[in-house]
Amino acid sequence: MKIAFWFLLLVTINLSALEKFQSSQVCQKCHPIIYKEHFSSQHRKASIFNDAIHKAVWDKHPLKKKDKYVCAKCHTPNDARIITALKNKEAAVPKQNKAQDEGVSCVSCHNIKSIQKHEKSNNNLVTTDKKILYSARESEKNEKDKKYKTETSMFGFVTKESGSPFHEIDFSNKIFYNGNVCLGCHSHKQNAHGLQVCKMDQNATSNSEKENCITCHMPLVQGSFSTIKKSKMHRYHGFTGTIHKPEMLKKYLDIGFEQEEKGFSVKLKNHASHAFLLQPLRLGQLHVVIYRTGKKISLEPKNFVRIIGKDKKPAPPWVATEVLKNTQLQANELRSVHFDVDLQSKDELLITFGYFVVNPKAVKKLNLASHKEFTQFKIFKQKRFYVK
Ligand code: HEC
Ligand code: HEC
Ligand code: HEC
Ligand code: HEC
Ligand code: HEC
Numbered sequence: 001m002k003i004a005f006w007f008l009l010l011v012t013i014n015l016s017a018l019e020k021f022q023s024s025q026v027c028q029k030c031h032p033i034i035y036k037e038h039f040s041s042q043h044r045k046a047s048i049f050n051d052a053i054h055k056a057v058w059d060k061h062p063l064k065k066k067d068k069y070v071c072a073k074c075h076t077p078n079d080a081r082i083i084t085a086l087k088n089k090e091a092a093v094p095k096q097n098k099a100q101d102e103g104v105s106c107v108s109c110h111n112i113k114s115i116q117k118h119e120k121s122n123n124n125l126v127t128t129d130k131k132i133l134y135s136a137r138e139s140e141k142n143e144k145d146k147k148y149k150t151e152t153s154m155f156g157f158v159t160k161e162s163g164s165p166f167h168e169i170d171f172s173n174k175i176f177y178n179g180n181v182c183l184g185c186h187s188h189k190q191n192a193h194g195l196q197v198c199k200m201d202q203n204a205t206s207n208s209e210k211e212n213c214i215t216c217h218m219p220l221v222q223g224s225f226s227t228i229k230k231s232k233m234h235r236y237h238g239f240t241g242t243i244h245k246p247e248m249l250k251k252y253l254d255i256g257f258e259q260e261e262k263g264f265s266v267k268l269k270n271h272a273s274h275a276f277l278l279q280p281l282r283l284g285q286l287h288v289v290i291y292r293t294g295k296k297i298s299l300e301p302k303n304f305v306r307i308i309g310k311d312k313k314p315a316p317p318w319v320a321t322e323v324l325k326n327t328q329l330q331a332n333e334l335r336s337v338h339f340d341v342d343l344q345s346k347d348e349l350l351i352t353f354g355y356f357v358v359n360p361k362a363v364k365k366l367n368l369a370s371h372k373e374f375t376q377f378k379i380f381k382q383k384r385f386y387v388k
Pocket of ligand 3: 024031035043105106109135137177214218226234236237
């Protein structure tokens with residue numbers, strides 16, 4: 001008797017836990033292409049268990065000693081246990097489970113009703129009606145609650161389905177059209193000393209419907225968005241970025257070249273509505289190689305960084321009080337980088353813009369040396385020029 005009672009209790013607890021957390025796996029059945037893309041994205045890999053860089057920084061963070069994983073708000077928002085523990089001021093230590101493994105999951109975004117602005121960092125206000133998912137569709141912009149329906153016509157010979165048999169859809173939420181849905185997590189992050197450790201540009205936060213976070217980072221790609229209702233194209237859910245699929249963003253950086261009276265300059269035009277690299281860990285670099293009659297001349301690389309620190313010295317994000325230096329390409333900036341090297345007729349130039357995901361100066365401190373994908377120079381875009 002006793003065993004049966006406990007068994008039943010366990011089953012009910014497990015079921016209600018499942019209900020609270022809608023796993024991305026339940027979406028896979030009807031949205032397999034999107035699921036697969038999302039699985040390879042940094043969003044899915046945002047927890048300490050799947051992102052070595054995030055783990056490395058967390059391991060050094062003073063709040064780790066206090067068992068307060070405050071990163072959950074943006075990195076693993078569906079781990080209800082941690083979010084509740086943080087609210088109750090109890091120990092909140094990440095343990096590997098499904099919610100951690102799914103990171104910023106499907107419902108982490110599709111449940112966001114609105115964004116609440118806040119000085120330290122914004123908040124995502126999520127719907128309490130878990131059956132409703134928000135999305136964008138131009139042709140149904142006013143549809144607030146699309147339910148599943150089947151209609152029979154032609155004397156019962158043709159059955160037409162519309163809506164999803166699993167969830168309802170609200171197409172009227174503006175933030176899914178102008179990209180502001182991203183700004184609960186991506187707008188800014190201020191530390192205890194009032195320094196904006198990360199900050200999205202004003203240009204980007206005044207997203208327009210024509211060009212915004214979604215149009216650049218979720219471009220339309222081939223393949224149906226669902227298995228039931230078919231479409232030719234869908235929004236890419238791998239999220240193009242510094243780590244995953246940067247090649248899909250190549251067109252947003254132009255590389256030009258201009259010979260000058262003394263030397264030459266490289267022109268870099270950033271078409272992104274925010275600084276080209278946002279994370280203070282990144283180091284951008286411009287490389288120029290001149291090929292001259294069989295010889296290869298490599299010029300000194302130029303760095304693009306945003307260094308935060310204290311008392312004029314670089315410091316970690318939780319200590320920093322000021323920005324010491326910022327040479328990152330800014331939103332929509334056209335930068336001219338001068339090289340004091342005279343060119344000769346028939347010189348060939350190979351110009352490369354790329355970056356280190358983790359600045360080589362921070363690799364050792366963070367014990368990331370074995371992660372070659374983050375410590376090696378990554379080419380973003382290359383162009384060749386010929387001197388007449
Ligand atoms: C049983 C199948 C099924 C499951 C499971 C399912 N969906 Fe859907 N979903 C659909 C169908 C069908 C549509 C298209 C409905 C229509 O517009 O007629 C749809 C539409 C959507 C849309 C809006 C599409 C648009 O054009 O903007 C979103 C967003 C969405 N689903 C997300 C999810 C998420 C997130 C999950 C998991 C929590 C999920 N779906 C689970 C079948 C499903
Ligand atoms: C307000 C939301 C928010 C909070 C809270 C937050 N992060 Fe993040 N974090 C982000 C976003 C958004 C990115 C992606 C930004 C980018 O790539 O420029 C990110 C990226 C990172 C990265 C870079 C990851 C990579 O793969 O290169 C590290 C490291 C990181 N966060 C550490 C932390 C730690 C540690 C905490 C908790 C102490 C934390 N974050 C809390 C939003 C947040
Ligand atoms: C980081 C936020 C984010 C995550 C995570 C996310 N989505 Fe989306 N998704 C969006 C946004 C924003 C749109 C609206 C883009 C549009 O239709 O213009 C969208 C569109 C969609 C659409 C319909 C539009 C289309 O043509 O592709 C479906 C279906 C969908 N998402 C399902 C999913 C599923 C399933 C997952 C998880 C495997 C998921 N989403 C994860 C933000 C997200
Ligand atoms: C719930 C919080 C959250 C929301 C909402 C969110 N993101 Fe993110 N995003 C993150 C975090 C956390 C990371 C860093 C993950 C990591 O690398 O550890 C990230 C990383 C990224 C990256 C970097 C990917 C790479 O490969 O370098 C891009 C691009 C991005 N997000 C775009 C978007 C866009 C576009 C939207 C809106 C449609 C969005 N995000 C909505 C939390 C969020
Ligand atoms: C016009 C296109 C464009 C728009 C609009 C845009 N981005 Fe980007 N984004 C880029 C480019 C280009 C890069 C740099 C390429 C790379 O990271 O490899 C980038 C990089 C990023 C990164 C990675 C930065 C890092 O240091 O790791 C994040 C996160 C991101 N964008 C989020 C967003 C969000 C959120 C919005 C909306 C507020 C947005 N972007 C709007 C083009 C765009």
